[in-house]
Amino acid sequence: MEHSLELTRISKAFGKAGVLSEIDLTVEPGEFLSLVGPSGCGKSTLLRIIAGLERQDAGQVRIGGRPVDDLSPRARNIAMVFQNYALYPHMSAAENIALPLMVDRLSLPERLPLIRHLSLRRKRIEAAISSEIGKVAEALQIEPLLARKPGQLSGGQRQRVALARAMVRQPSLFLMDEPLSNLDAQLRVHMRDELTELHRRLGATFIYVTHDQIEAMTMSTRIAMLDGGRLAQIGSPADLYERPASLTVARFIGSPAINILPARVDPQGHVILGTLPTGLAAPEGMAGPVSLGLRPEHIRLHSSCDRAMPMATLRRSEHHGADRLLHLDLAEDRQTGLIVRIPQDETGHFQPGETYGIGFAPEKAHLFNSSGQRLGTRPLPARIGAAA
Amino acid sequence: MKPAHFPMPAGRLLRFAGAHAVLLLGAAFMLLPFLWMLLTAVRAPDEILLGGLNPIPRSFHAVENFSAALQQAPLLRFMVNGVIICGGILIIQLIVAIPAAYALAKLRFPGRGLLFAAVIGGLCIPIQVPALPIYLALAEFGLLDSYFAMMVPFFLSVFAIFLFRQTFRGFPDEILQAARVDGLGEFEILWRIVVPSALPAIAAFSIFSIVAHWNDLYWPMIVIQRMDYAPPPLGMLFFANSETGASYGVLMAGATIITAPLVLVFLLARRRFVQGITMTGIK
Numbered sequence A: 001m002e003h004s005l006e007l008t009r010i011s012k013a014f015g016k017a018g019v020l021s022e023i024d025l026t027v028e029p030g031e032f033l034s035l036v037g038p039s040g041c042g043k044s045t046l047l048r049i050i051a052g053l054e055r056q057d058a059g060q061v062r063i064g065g066r067p068v069d070d071l072s073p074r075a076r077n078i079a080m081v082f083q084n085y086a087l088y089p090h091m092s093a094a095e096n097i098a099l100p101l102m103v104d105r106l107s108l109p110e111r112l113p114l115i116r117h118l119s120l121r122r123k124r125i126e127a128a129i130s131s132e133i134g135k136v137a138e139a140l141q142i143e144p145l146l147a148r149k150p151g152q153l154s155g156g157q158r159q160r161v162a163l164a165r166a167m168v169r170q171p172s173l174f175l176m177d178e179p180l181s182n183l184d185a186q187l188r189v190h191m192r193d194e195l196t197e198l199h200r201r202l203g204a205t206f207i208y209v210t211h212d213q214i215e216a217m218t219m220s221t222r223i224a225m226l227d228g229g230r231l232a233q234i235g236s237p238a239d240l241y242e243r244p245a246s247l248t249v250a251r252f253i254g255s256p257a258i259n260i261l262p263a264r265v266d267p268q269g270h271v272i273l274g275t276l277p278t279g280l281a282a283p284e285g286m287a288g289p290v291s292l293g294l295r296p297e298h299i300r301l302h303s304s305c306d307r308a309m310p311m312a313t314l315r316r317s318e319h320h321g322a323d324r325l326l327h328l329d330l331a332e333d334r335q336t337g338l339i340v341r342i343p344q345d346e347t348g349h350f351q352p353g354e355t356y357g358i359g360f361a362p363e364k365a366h367l368f369n370s371s372g373q374r375l376g377t378r379p380l381p382a383r384i385g386a387a388a
Numbered sequence B: 001m002k003p004a005h006f007p008m009p010a011g012r013l014l015r016f017a018g019a020h021a022v023l024l025l026g027a028a029f030m031l032l033p034f035l036w037m038l039l040t041a042v043r044a045p046d047e048i049l050l051g052g053l054n055p056i057p058r059s060f061h062a063v064e065n066f067s068a069a070l071q072q073a074p075l076l077r078f079m080v081n082g083v084i085i086c087g088g089i090l091i092i093q094l095i096v097a098i099p100a101a102y103a104l105a106k107l108r109f110p111g112r113g114l115l116f117a118a119v120i121g122g123l124c125i126p127i128q129v130p131a132l133p134i135y136l137a138l139a140e141f142g143l144l145d146s147y148f149a150m151m152v153p154f155f156l157s158v159f160a161i162f163l164f165r166q167t168f169r170g171f172p173d174e175i176l177q178a179a180r181v182d183g184l185g186e187f188e189i190l191w192r193i194v195v196p197s198a199l200p201a202i203a204a205f206s207i208f209s210i211v212a213h214w215n216d217l218y219w220p221m222i223v224i225q226r227m228d229y230a231p232p233p234l235g236m237l238f239f240a241n242s243e244t245g246a247s248y249g250v251l252m253a254g255a256t257i258i259t260a261p262l263v264l265v266f267l268l269a270r271r272r273f274v275q276g277i278t279m280t281g282i283k
């Protein structure tokens, strides 16, 4: 049942405002691909183009290897789950779930009021449909809710009905546009598990739009990040976390967010933080201002140090269950904040107001040029300020 | 336990009383003619002419007046005409206005802004303006003196298009997109998904339309010569001229009979009506 999806050079503008430019994307059959990015970057627009609800200005959409640009949303055999559930307000949950099947299997006259009663096969088809609804409802545990109208359901229940409506057609492709964003935190975690489980069970291809990076990290086989209408990076969650292709990706993925420190490259190619060398070297021929990215868990604090190290002052310490988050201010300029994550049970005396030396392993550091692109790094033999 | 009673502060009480006094005055002003109609319909003829402004009838003459009205004028015929005309107008108005309003509210096509501006412009043109050309056209095709002649100028209601367009605009796009993904065509989306949610607005418009055309005298008077086709007000006019002369009691009994259906319709649909004009969307 599962299908691949290929987008080639998709572009779209609304009036003069370009929203998407030259998006190339291939999704393997059975994959769970998350589409992430800041608000307004065109995620929903891309999803609507895949669904056939919006026409791209240029480029091609192929589902299962077949170009679908001239096909209606219905003919593309996709299912879509919307942010606000988009249930039909005056129909019961069962009628909502039944509608796509009715449209598939009954002719237009058979769906018209009054005339439909003349059809002989309608009864038989409706019986088959209601048994299928029963099966889907059982899988999503919404059987007791089938008679209710959407207005009488809670957010989580509506979400499930919307999922049931999407599943019942056994589509080749599931498109989901921030389906969990209207749920409270606890329900969101729960539905996250259910969706992952659903994906495993159905084996269908999922395209999942979210701006919650935790959802993207935990659920997907791959993540595609859009930024300013372009595909900034696509890869496994680990790829995006460990090798972000740009500053935007680095900032978006990871919680708490990555620390970005202003640094510069001296004529010898050494990366200098404040006045101190970091033990990193930039690629050949590179000089000038750069940004140094350090994940909170990759920073080590040293309370007693005689080596030359960048210094930072502890502002406060937060308890986060298994971890502790330390908020510091970099000593050189008091502007730059720094967040360090340490395991709760790590010994050490962390006192607000104290000053600590900052250390990190050079291979864990990320370097970005002034336009935000990732730079390769070379560790230097002499590791100044770096204590692994 | 008695519910706690909070005395209203003097200022608010005064404003409350003031507002209601104004409303009562307005209501009295509008209801008085109806009351007088009812009172006249139950009085004896001599009392109507000589009784002055005394509101309490001295003798009840209701049975005589109402039976005289029903016997002397074909009131039932007028009312059947009224139902045919109002029903015909309303059905075509809805069939035309609902899809037009949907297109203006939710579909993207070139010229949409211009068309909507034309609708707004149309709101400002009263029936008297196109009356003459329409009359001439009907006369040319020999269609005067028919139900069709009475209905045709009203088939296209810009007011309905405007009202429904405002209502449909509030309908969430996501639901329309979901319906398209589920395979519904635009017309099916309209009648299966959008219209059921807009029923209050449709009911409100229906009442406006029925009241306006049930009571309309101007246009029927222009195109109708034969009493067989007369709607209630025109019928009453024929009836007042020919048969009853100065028999006001009978006349008012007739007027009461032809006003009653409207009052009944309004009372039945009152809740929907108020919902429909205060609400411009769902959510």
Ligand SMILES: Nc1ncnc2c1ncn2[C@@H]1O[C@H](COP(=O)(O)OP(=O)(O)OP(=O)(O)O)[C@@H](O)[C@H]1O
Pocket (backbone or CB within 6 Å): A014, A019, A037, A038, A039, A040, A041, A042, A043, A044, A045, A046, A211
């Ligand atoms: N129908 C439309 N007409 C004009 N502009 C539009 C239309 N739909 C979207 N846009 C614009 O396109 C851009 C991308 O919108 P889109 O809804 O795809 O963003 P998004 O990534 O889904 O954002 P969010 O995370 O807030 O949902 C926005 O700037 C938006 O204003």
Ligand SMILES: [Mg+2]
Pocket (backbone or CB within 6 Å): A043, A044, A045, A177
């Ligand atoms: Mg969106």
